[in-house]
Amino acid sequence: MVYKLTLTLLTFLLIAPVVSAQETVAASVEATVGDPPMIDSSLIPAPPSDIKAVDTDNDHGHSITVTWELSADDGSGMNNVLSYEVFRWVPFLMDELDTLRVELARVAAEIDSVGRLTGELKDERAVIWAAIDDMADQMPEAHRMYPEGGEWRLLGKVASGVATYDDTGGKDRKVSDFIPDFSDLYFRVEAVTSDSAIRAASGVAGPVQSYGQWFNTGRTPVFIAFMFFGIMTVFFVIKARRGAELYVRPLAGIEAVDDAIGRATEMGRPILYVLGLGTAADVATIASFTILGRVAKRVAEYQTELIVPTYDPIVMSVAQEVVKSSFSDAGRPEDYNEDIVYFVTQLQFAYVAAVNGTMLRELPATNVYMGKFFAESLLLAETGALAGSIQIAGTDEIAQIPFFIVACDFTLIGEELYAASAYLGREPVLLGSLKAQDYAKAAMILLAIVGVVAAQFEWNWFIELFHVVD
Amino acid sequence: MDFGTFLWTSLAAFLTLGTFSFLYKDNPFYKIAEHLVTGVATGYFLIILWHNGLVPNLFQRLEDGNWYLLWLDSSRPLYLIPAILGVMMWTRFSKTWSWVSRWPMALYIGISAGVAVPVEMSARVNKQLYATMVAIDWNNFFGHGGFNLLDTTSGLSQVLIFVGAMSALIYFFFSKAHTGVFGGVATFGIWVLMIGFGASFGFTVMARISLFINRLQFIDDNWVQNAFNTVREPNPNWSGWFQAVFWVIMVLFIGYAVKEFVDYRKRVRSQTA
Numbered sequence: 001m002v003y004k005l006t007l008t009l010l011t012f013l014l015i016a017p018v019v020s021a022q023e024t025v026a027a028s029v030e031a032t033v034g035d036p037p038m039i040d041s042s043l044i045p046a047p048p049s050d051i052k053a054v055d056t057d058n059d060h061g062h063s064i065t066v067t068w069e070l071s072a073d074d075g076s077g078m079n080n081v082l083s084y085e086v087f088r089w090v091p092f093l094m095d096e097l098d099t100l101r102v103e104l105a106r107v108a109a110e111i112d113s114v115g116r117l118t119g120e121l122k123d124e125r126a127v128i129w130a131a132i133d134d135m136a137d138q139m140p141e142a143h144r145m146y147p148e149g150g151e152w153r154l155l156g157k158v159a160s161g162v163a164t165y166d167d168t169g170g171k172d173r174k175v176s177d178f179i180p181d182f183s184d185l186y187f188r189v190e191a192v193t194s195d196s197a198i199r200a201a202s203g204v205a206g207p208v209q210s211y212g213q214w215f216n217t218g219r220t221p222v223f224i225a226f227m228f229f230g231i232m233t234v235f236f237v238i239k240a241r242r243g244a245e246l247y248v249r250p251l252a253g254i255e256a257v258d259d260a261i262g263r264a265t266e267m268g269r270p271i272l273y274v275l276g277l278g279t280a281a282d283v284a285t286i287a288s289f290t291i292l293g294r295v296a297k298r299v300a301e302y303q304t305e306l307i308v309p310t311y312d313p314i315v316m317s318v319a320q321e322v323v324k325s326s327f328s329d330a331g332r333p334e335d336y337n338e339d340i341v342y343f344v345t346q347l348q349f350a351y352v353a354a355v356n357g358t359m360l361r362e363l364p365a366t367n368v369y370m371g372k373f374f375a376e377s378l379l380l381a382e383t384g385a386l387a388g389s390i391q392i393a394g395t396d397e398i399a400q401i402p403f404f405i406v407a408c409d410f411t412l413i414g415e416e417l418y419a420a421s422a423y424l425g426r427e428p429v430l431l432g433s434l435k436a437q438d439y440a441k442a443a444m445i446l447l448a449i450v451g452v453v454a455a456q457f458e459w460n461w462f463i464e465l466f467h468v469v470d
Numbered sequence: 471m472d473f474g475t476f477l478w479t480s481l482a483a484f485l486t487l488g489t490f491s492f493l494y495k496d497n498p499f500y501k502i503a504e505h506l507v508t509g510v511a512t513g514y515f516l517i518i519l520w521h522n523g524l525v526p527n528l529f530q531r532l533e534d535g536n537w538y539l540l541w542l543d544s545s546r547p548l549y550l551i552p553a554i555l556g557v558m559m560w561t562r563f564s565k566t567w568s569w570v571s572r573w574p575m576a577l578y579i580g581i582s583a584g585v586a587v588p589v590e591m592s593a594r595v596n597k598q599l600y601a602t603m604v605a606i607d608w609n610n611f612f613g614h615g616g617f618n619l620l621d622t623t624s625g626l627s628q629v630l631i632f633v634g635a636m637s638a639l640i641y642f643f644f645s646k647a648h649t650g651v652f653g654g655v656a657t658f659g660i661w662v663l664m665i666g667f668g669a670s671f672g673f674t675v676m677a678r679i680s681l682f683i684n685r686l687q688f689i690d691d692n693w694v695q696n697a698f699n700t701v702r703e704p705n706p707n708w709s710g711w712f713q714a715v716f717w718v719i720m721v722l723f724i725g726y727a728v729k730e731f732v733d734y735r736k737r738v739r740s741q742t743a
Contacts, residue, residue: 347515416644
């Protein structure tokens with residue numbers, strides 16, 4: 001009860017000055033309108049016609065697209081149209097909402113200045129939030145009152161020759177450009193000349209409601225490509241599970257891994273495995289986990305030392321799990337040590353400094369760099385070469401591949417990194433997806449050739465089938 | 471420049487020289503720089519994570535709830551789900567319960583991969599394919615001005631780009647042996663890739679050299695010239711101290727170099743003997 005009373009009181013206190021101010025403004029506008037400036041009516045351009053307002057396609061709502069036919073005096077006739085101004089009818093309730101937002105910002109600033117949320121501020125903010133929600137819920141009703149209880153507001157301008165305008169607002173009720181969904185909105189366009197007083201207004205377009213779409217039809221080509229690839233993958237995975245022999249061409253970089261582990265064992269030196277700077281969600285890092293699993297298994301079998309310094313805490317956790325299960329698979333769970341995989345830091349060059357130091361102090365026989373790498377790639381690979389280690393690298397970062405090619409003994413280029421995990425794992429899911437990728441590439445080559453021919457003969461309908469609109 | 475600022479600049483110069491000394495070999499100066507930057511970076515990121523991650527994205531979103539109700543009365547109780555998942559990661563400290571931490575990890579990787587698939591498909595497949603479908607400009611086949619191989623808008627460039635892209639794609643076929651004509655096209659593809667990598671390498675190395683020059687300029691402008699007042703107004707109160715700090719650092723490096731030289735001579739003598 002007390003809460004509702006406070007809400008009502010606050011709403012009243014906040015709204016009363018606004019309503020009063022609006023009345024004052026309305027009176028002054030009336031006074032101005034009552035005494036219009038002298039305008040030469042022969043200079044008034046033809047108004048924009050055929051105005052239409054529709055919900056903007058393929059979005060999350062809160063946006064309307066307004067279109068119109070250009071004024072007859074835009075580019076022809078008197079040719080005196082300079083721009084178009086787009087207006088929306090806005091209920092006064094929107095101003096009240098704005099006042100509440102200002103109040104909310106004041107409370108937020110106070111919270112910031114205090115440094116913490118006190119009980120009093122907490123209550124005040126809760127009351128304002130509730131008032132904003134309450135008002136936003138009333139928006140559809142307020143818009144249905146058109147043309148009573150509101151006025152036309154300028155949204156923006158477009159240059160002459162342009163006949164479309166997107167009125168895109170915010171989704172959050174607490175932001176100032178909030179446009180309510182499922183509310184009747186009305187629009188109007190005015191052709192404006194160099195003298196802003198000389199203008200011509202279109203008719204009114206509306207009511208129109210904004211709403212979000214479930215599907216972005218502009219991305220249909222992505223969906224089709226995804227479905228094609230998905231079906232191919234499922235087909236080849238089933239085929240691999242039934243025992244079909246799926247050929248994967250040898251990858252020199254991966255075949256070298258076993259030799260490199262053997263070399264490290266003979267020399268009695270450790271193997272350094274670097275997962276790069278990617279997160280656990282990056283495809284390259286995920287592929288690297290598979291390769292790490294294979295390396296860790298061999299390391300456990302040969303009882304060689306493994307060092308895995310990591311950059312990301314989540315990557316560290318996943319890598320620990322991978323290495324741990326590899327040691328178990330090799331029948332040596334007791335040899336697993338949590339310190340094999342450790343966290344260094346999340347600053348790029350600090351990480352490089354630490355790993356480089358490790359390289360020169362531990363003198364690993366083999367360095368394996370698999371994952372996502374950035375500017376640190378050459379620094380790591382050069383130091384490894386200086387330490388006399390055999391180096392095997394793989395990344396899908398195109399800009400870093402040259403450095404690995406220069407400084408490493410074997411490099412997996414781009415997609416070879418993903419193929420490596422399938423090649424090593426020999427799991428039906430990975431082999432099936434690899435085979436599906438090849439078919440997808442073949443389809444792309446074919447479509448690209450047909451596309452170039454289509455472009456030559458201007459069969460634009462064919463090319464547009466592949467156009468993705470975000 | 472006041473003495474305090476000069477001391478900090480001297481520390482920066484010392485760390486810069488210490489890092490460069492790695493080009494010779496691992497040494498105590500590099501170790502100081504390495505451990506300092508690693509430790510500072512870890513501490514720095516801990517605070518960043520707290521202030522830019524946990525506080526705005528979790529604590530501030532739940533703060534309108536009450537702790538004795540476990541924040542379930544908050545206006546955004548859904549944020550408790552990631553909070554619980556985060557806490558589950560802490561079970562890694564227990565050998566008995568560490569399996570629980572696999573759940574948030576699985577969820578994180580699964581969601582991220584799911585989000586990445588359509589984005590990658592759109593950016594790396596569909597949009598690339600669409601951009602490849604371009605008509606060859608026969609009217610400007612050899613480039614503007616008659617014959618200009620450097621004209622990237624010429625029809626010849628378009629043909630080269632198209633053939634290069636397709637043959638590079640063929641190189642990445644894994645389920646077919648690279649033999650015969652197919653192998654020849656794949657070899658051409660890897661040549662195209664290598665040319666691209668060479669250009670990229672040169673471009674990046676130039677950028678790195680400019681970074682190196684920038685660092686040398688820092689040492690010269692901000693440190694050496696301040697120490698000896700060669701450009702700026704002399705600072706009579708502190709100039710002696712400035713030079714003292716400069717020489718202390720230089721003596722450290724020169725002393726280490728002399729020690730290394732003596733050690734080297736000793737090693738050579740013992741090997742000869």
